[in-house]
Amino acid sequence: MTLLLRDLSLTYRDNGSAEVKVLEDICLEVPTGSFISIIGPSGCGKSSLCNLIAGVQEPNRGEILLDGRSILGLAGQVGYMPQKDLLLPWRTLLDNVALGCDIRRENKRESREKARLWLERFGLGSFAGHYPQQLSGGMRQRGALLRTFLFGRTTLILDEPFGALDALTRRDMQQWLLDVWSQSDPTVVFITHDIEEAILLSDQIVVFSQRPARILNKIILPFSRPRDPDLLLSPEALAVKRQLLGLLRGHS
Amino acid sequence: MPAHFEKRRRKKWQTSIPPLIFVLACLAVWQVSVDYLKVPLWLLPSPVAVTKALWRTRALLWTNTLTTVWETTTGFILSVALALAAGLAMVLSPLLKRLFYPLLIISQTVPLIAVAPLLILWLGYGLLPKIVTVVLVCFFPVTISLIEGLEVSDPDLLNLLKSMGATPWQILYTVRWPNALPSLFAGLKIAATYSVMGAVIGEWLGASSGLGVYLTLSSHSFLTAQVFAAIFAITVLSLIYFILIAGIRHFALPWLNTKEN
Numbered sequence A: 001m002t003l004l005l006r007d008l009s010l011t012y013r014d015n016g017s018a019e020v021k022v023l024e025d026i027c028l029e030v031p032t033g034s035f036i037s038i039i040g041p042s043g044c045g046k047s048s049l050c051n052l053i054a055g056v057q058e059p060n061r062g063e064i065l066l067d068g069r070s071i072l073g074l075a076g077q078v079g080y081m082p083q084k085d086l087l088l089p090w091r092t093l094l095d096n097v098a099l100g101c102d103i104r105r106e107n108k109r110e111s112r113e114k115a116r117l118w119l120e121r122f123g124l125g126s127f128a129g130h131y132p133q134q135l136s137g138g139m140r141q142r143g144a145l146l147r148t149f150l151f152g153r154t155t156l157i158l159d160e161p162f163g164a165l166d167a168l169t170r171r172d173m174q175q176w177l178l179d180v181w182s183q184s185d186p187t188v189v190f191i192t193h194d195i196e197e198a199i200l201l202s203d204q205i206v207v208f209s210q211r212p213a214r215i216l217n218k219i220i221l222p223f224s225r226p227r228d229p230d231l232l233l234s235p236e237a238l239a240v241k242r243q244l245l246g247l248l249r250g251h252s
Numbered sequence B: 001m002p003a004h005f006e007k008r009r010r011k012k013w014q015t016s017i018p019p020l021i022f023v024l025a026c027l028a029v030w031q032v033s034v035d036y037l038k039v040p041l042w043l044l045p046s047p048v049a050v051t052k053a054l055w056r057t058r059a060l061l062w063t064n065t066l067t068t069v070w071e072t073t074t075g076f077i078l079s080v081a082l083a084l085a086a087g088l089a090m091v092l093s094p095l096l097k098r099l100f101y102p103l104l105i106i107s108q109t110v111p112l113i114a115v116a117p118l119l120i121l122w123l124g125y126g127l128l129p130k131i132v133t134v135v136l137v138c139f140f141p142v143t144i145s146l147i148e149g150l151e152v153s154d155p156d157l158l159n160l161l162k163s164m165g166a167t168p169w170q171i172l173y174t175v176r177w178p179n180a181l182p183s184l185f186a187g188l189k190i191a192a193t194y195s196v197m198g199a200v201i202g203e204w205l206g207a208s209s210g211l212g213v214y215l216t217l218s219s220h221s222f223l224t225a226q227v228f229a230a231i232f233a234i235t236v237l238s239l240i241y242f243i244l245i246a247g248i249r250h251f252a253l254p255w256l257n258t259k260e261n
């Protein structure tokens, strides 16, 4: 599913007085099955953009098209993983993962079977009956990610899914995300602060400026898949890294 | 696992020993000072005298307790049902909340002791006015705690549900309701401990049976040991309701029992 953002602008009004301009004329095309990372300084408006695409907020101006159809303010069209894991404390991991299926009123038994299968595939099988507060940060993030996959949309918006993790767990999770992605080939918009993560995962990296966020640059990565973490040491990757650092530094 | 349980049981024991010793010590001091100072029975009976009074009037105490239990239980269940209806209505309709929430708060400043005689006047000397006093006592804490719990504080959580296309109704029963349960049970515990008191106040003002009646008759006859026996019965009854609610909470909210990881 091709995702098209056209001239998106967003302004927050703080109690009617001060205006906070967050997004300014964002234009972006995310081709079907591609993986696009958005990287930008903290507080520039990345999560706000995710909210717009997820349909929980509406822009002041602009359009969002999914396969040529406007999804402006329309919820339930994409899989959305917010920055916080937001697992429900009263649901077990299994039931949390199947939350989206419940909202879509799918058959309970089938959705739990499906959820169990996915949990097992990603090493969480024995934690299916645990409550979120009994899980480690990495497990919770994986749970939140699986919840997003099981919602069953082919377009995924992932807002810093690995932000809260340590470097080692992060590497595992990246590999794991690539596995899932190569299996089902969804269209992914991936928000991150981590330059290496973006290089390792994406087909294209979009760099946002300070608030109000504008697109500073779009960098297409020529690396073939499947990718190896050693890729980061190649001269091409280092060149991209240098370019990204320059872009981000120039605006912070 | 057995070793783990054993350890936990021992720990529970160890934490409950100091308060137990303290209570026993207090009782001992009470007994010894009453004996030593020769305090007359009608002024302050000793623990032993109270125990004797409890035993002597056990049949009478039991029938009176049953009446109070019946009033308390009926009133409690009724007030919970009313509180659920009122709480949900106020959360679903902002207009209703604006109309009734201030009234609810103000109603709590009216002392029960002033309203109870009116209830007797309007509803007679039967069970009904007692049940109504119990409802008056229990309704407020349950409703307030329910309303507070239903207001989910994290907007991101609501956004997640909205992003999945959840209807307000789905959000109510997948997020708001379970989110309200811990707070609701806190309110239920308070209500449970007050409920017996509500019934007793109702009986006080005019009834043929109940712990309140036993209490007034005993105190009018200067049978102070029996007054203490009644206090003991009321306390035990309130505790039983409290423990009952705590037990239900334990099984109804299993995710709260896992904090220790």
Ligand SMILES: Nc1ncnc2c1ncn2[C@@H]1O[C@H](COP(=O)(O)OP(=O)(O)OP(=O)(O)O)[C@@H](O)[C@H]1O
Pocket (backbone or CB within 6 Å): A012, A013, A014, A020, A022, A041, A042, A043, A044, A045, A046, A047, A048, A049, A083, A211
């Ligand atoms: N509901 C709101 N009302 C007013 N201002 C808001 C609101 N939500 C966000 N903002 C402001 O908009 C700006 C962008 O917020 P946003 O969460 O989109 O940033 P972000 O790029 O995701 O940051 P981070 O990388 O730290 O997650 C911030 O300055 C924030 O203060």
Ligand SMILES: [Mg+2]
Pocket (backbone or CB within 6 Å): A046, A047, A048, A083, A159
């Ligand atoms: Mg953010």
